[in-house]
Amino acid sequence: MSLTKTLLGATTAMALAAGAAFADGHSAGPAIIYDLGGKFDKSFNESAYNGAQRWADENGQEFAEFEITSDAQREQAIRRFAEDGNSPIVMAGFSWATALETVAADHPDTDFVVIDVSWIDMPNVRAVGFKEQEGSYLVGMMAGMASETDTVSFVGGMDIPLIRRFACGYAQGAMAANEDMTIISNMTGTTPAAWNDPVKGSELALSQISQGSDVVFAAAGGTGVGVLQTAADEGILSIGVDANQNYLFPGQVLTSMLKRVDNVVYESFSGTTDAGIVILGVAEGGVGVALDEFNAELVSEDMLASVEAATAAMASGELMVHDYMSDETCPALEF
């Protein structure tokens, strides 16, 4: 009996402590909620965090933040921030869409920003999507020019249309650089576990290398770390995604396809944006390629010139990169 009481007491204390920990992060400024990958995933979420931190450093203000650890926490997390008066509340990741639609209707005076979602049309929600196909096209072109075996490959995370959009843009870019290019595309899995399976990422990369690939593009969250690691071990080039991942293996990562999630968070926090649906492409500076001291030796003059030409063509509307999500087909790649 006394043991039961002690246990009950301990459980209550832990629950209280957990509640207190949750409340600690709050202040009535802007707030950001990360997706399952976690704040320091070296990729998407970390990019969002960098944007928030940049705003905090420049303005000397604080922001509230929260990392969810399971899908069940989504609605509760948004609701807590909204009830505490945080505004705007930024959410990183397409998985937030359903929970956000519910909460945003209940809190019409709070501003919400959701990244990677381009279909929520509500008066207090800014939905920011990216033209991933355009950024992928650019890195695909660079891959095509860097490849000596005329074979490049792609490792996706979970098999969803968004990731196929990356693959399709990449394939189109590689084909643009070289018509005879062979493109191998693999997906890690069909469940959210596919974002965090570096073991399988390594195996897929090894399999692609043995099929002749010498440049591999990973759009797979945490799984991508395994892909980049294997590429570096095996001496082929890799391409990072979302954030600049060139520094992970200096001299072995050809480039990274940037999604300027950090800029979106920064601008949202600064309060200079309106509600509505926004799609950012190459022309708007939303996507692009990463060039820095870590990959300077890998990127040739030709590549730079082609990337610049393609960027200009996309901006002027001359070059239209096919978007997989528009009709669920891809001219350059079969899934």
Added chain:
Amino acid sequence: MDFFTIVQLGDASIRMAIPLLLACLAGLFSERAGIFDIGLEGKMLAAAFLSAAVSFASGSVWVGLLAGIGISIALSIVHGLASITFRGNQLISGVAINFFAAGLTVVIAQGWFAQGGRTPSLSGAARFDGIDFPGALTRVREKMQASPGMQFYSEFVSGHSILVYIGLLSVPLTWWILYRTRFGLRLRAVGEAPEAVDTAGISVVGLRYSAVIICGILCGIAGAYLSTAVQAGFTKDMTANRGFIALAALIFAKWRPWYALGACLLFGLFFAIDNRFQNIQLQVLWIMVILIGASAAMVLYAIKREKIDVIVLGGLSAVLTVIALATWVGSTGEEAGLVAALFETVKVPSQLIQSLPYLFVVIVLAGFVGKAIPPRAGGQPYVKER
């Protein structure tokens, strides 16, 4: 399919089989002594986390390995306390360990490293690198141009981490301990007839505790292998149900060490096929022959068996037949008639290939193993006569 592909497939099978094998042998020791252990998964996960975390903190992978084995033994002793000393239900205690490890590893990793429940990447001496034998090639692209003998030597024989060789050596070692030592005889006896062992004046409790501790050591190595040899760091739930597949392999192997090696290599092969061949193209005819052949074999087998087998295998073969027919009808287009459709080439969905290992587990467990008789006193706490 060229020779190098086959070699690579074998190489990947071994890589995938080693954690299963170690966990399977761990379960073998425990269950042979009469302690069912479904907590293999949790122990591997805890060991994977702690070995990666300690390797990172200390800079030495061997210290990490010891830490992983340590936490795994500690959990084993908890399992032992619950099921041997306090005579609790062994399944419940095992489930508790699984939940405990799944939750706590992520929470501690987050509190310690703040990287979303992961440990930082390990490098250098904090990781088990592959051991390259003299003269072996290390890069896939060099190997592809080498001679077949060199390919076999470089890819299959060389380049594994030391834990792979330890895992393979643990099979004959287990066999020797179980069948050639006094300790092994008593261990097997305590799982079959603990009262006889007790009558002979040997401690049942002592034997069972040593069995679960050996189980802890092997699970610890299996977990450390995942996070410090195959991968360079811990990620959430990285064991991915390998502990449960190891249990299935254990039943498939009828609680015998050499059979366990075979079973685990077979499962490893399935995982390797899944990773290597995501885009298999086959003629509809072949798909139908394979699927309907498999279901016919299952039905024939099940008819002679008990009712439960008939239900499970019959249901499964019905599903396979439906898939086969659906493929056929699906490829019948406007231009292709029913017969012509048989010779259409279609892509086998990668989802189907990914589900193969799990489908295989179901079939194995449904009774394809012949008669798998568990140790007679398994799952029962030993009570001295009063």
